[in-house]
Amino acid sequence: MSDKVAIVTGAGQGIGEAIAKRLAKDGFKVGLVGRHVEKVDAVAESINAEFGADTAFAVKGDVSKRDEVFTAVEKISDKFGDLNVIVNNAGVAPTTPIMEVTEDDMEWTWKINVDGVIWGTQAAVTAFKKFNHGGKIINATSQAGVQGNPSLTVYGSTKFAIRGITQTTAKELAASNITVNAYAPGIVKTPMMMDIAHEVGQNAGKDDEWGMAQFAKGIALGKLSEPEDVASVASFLAGPDSNYITGQTIIVDGGMVFN
Ligand SMILES: NC(=O)C1=CN([C@@H]2O[C@H](COP(=O)(O)OP(=O)(O)OC[C@H]3O[C@@H](n4cnc5c(N)ncnc54)[C@H](O)[C@@H]3O)[C@@H](O)[C@H]2O)C=CC1
Numbered sequence: 001m002s003d004k005v006a007i008v009t010g011a012g013q014g015i016g017e018a019i020a021k022r023l024a025k026d027g028f029k030v031g032l033v034g035r036h037v038e039k040v041d042a043v044a045e046s047i048n049a050e051f052g053a054d055t056a057f058a059v060k061g062d063v064s065k066r067d068e069v070f071t072a073v074e075k076i077s078d079k080f081g082d083l084n085v086i087v088n089n090a091g092v093a094p095t096t097p098i099m100e101v102t103e104d105d106m107e108w109t110w111k112i113n114v115d116g117v118i119w120g121t122q123a124a125v126t127a128f129k130k131f132n133h134g135g136k137i138i139n140a141t142s143q144a145g146v147q148g149n150p151s152l153t154v155y156g157s158t159k160f161a162i163r164g165i166t167q168t169t170a171k172e173l174a175a176s177n178i179t180v181n182a183y184a185p186g187i188v189k190t191p192m193m194m195d196i197a198h199e200v201g202q203n204a205g206k207d208d209e210w211g212m213a214q215f216a217k218g219i220a221l222g223k224l225s226e227p228e229d230v231a232s233v234a235s236f237l238a239g240p241d242s243n244y245i246t247g248q249t250i251i252v253d254g255g256m257v258f259n
């Protein structure tokens with residue numbers, strides 16, 4: 001068991017919720033950050049009911065806003081008296097055929113997916129230094145940040161960027177005993193993916209199930225993944241068994257992408 005402290009952004013549902021629950025099970029105190037405070041509060045309550053009062057603490061924060069990220073990280077690390085891990089998980093996934101991409105699509109998607117990782121990294125490094133030790137930074141990329149997907153130009157561009165940021169910051173922060181890695185899920189059964197499947201289905205005059213099946217094609221293991229499959233990898237990256245790994249993206253996609 002660990003007595004370490006981890007922060008997970010976008011922890012109100014889906015993969016972030018599963019990671020927060022898994023890290024609590026691993027023995028971490030967990031800080032949950034989300035735009036919708038009622039959602040992160042509900043996840044924190046369920047963690048506290050299962051793992052003991054004061055295991056989880058929820059804070060409202062929009063990752064696209066630097067001040068809000070710094071405030072959230074300070075509140076959580078003050079409450080638990082330390083910070084060892086941040087999981088920059090929050091993200092959005094617009095489906096945008098190339099000829100329909102607008103300036104607005106580019107701006108809001110990059111602000112959340114990419115700026116959010118940068119602010120989370122800066123805020124966590126500031127806390128690691130305050131507590132006089134290194135730490136672990138874990139970023140959410142995607143199979144769409146490893147290979148091109150039609151109609152995911154905007155989203156994919158952010159996820160390719162996150163793999164780049166993972167590599168550059170890993171090299172820059174190694175001397176401070178900070179590792180930086182990423183997980184790249186394939187198709188995970190979460191509200192985000194259900195929304196995408198709905199849109200793809202509607203555009204083709206079909207239903208959500210058909211939409212999901214289009215994304216499920218080509219998965220070697222023949223099934224979609226659960227948020228807990230991604231949480232297992234985040235658990236490994238947050239724990240001591242990954243201490244000698246940095247700058248890497250672990251692909252959790254059931255064999256969609258082989259690189
Ligand atoms: N579901 C999937 O198939 C895949 C997901 N991913 C990535 O995994 C991460 C989590 O995805 P899901 O759980 O599926 O998504 P989701 O949409 O189900 O949950 C994302 C959470 O992030 C929060 N969020 C969004 N913008 C935010 C902001 N500005 N500030 C704070 N919180 C914000 C949302 O409110 C939501 O609670 C994302 O970065 C996504 O791109 C990557 C590959 C596949």
Ligand SMILES: CC(=O)C(C)=O
Pocket residue numbers: 093142143144185186187192193196215
């Ligand atoms: C949402 C996502 O990351 C996909 C479809 O790869």
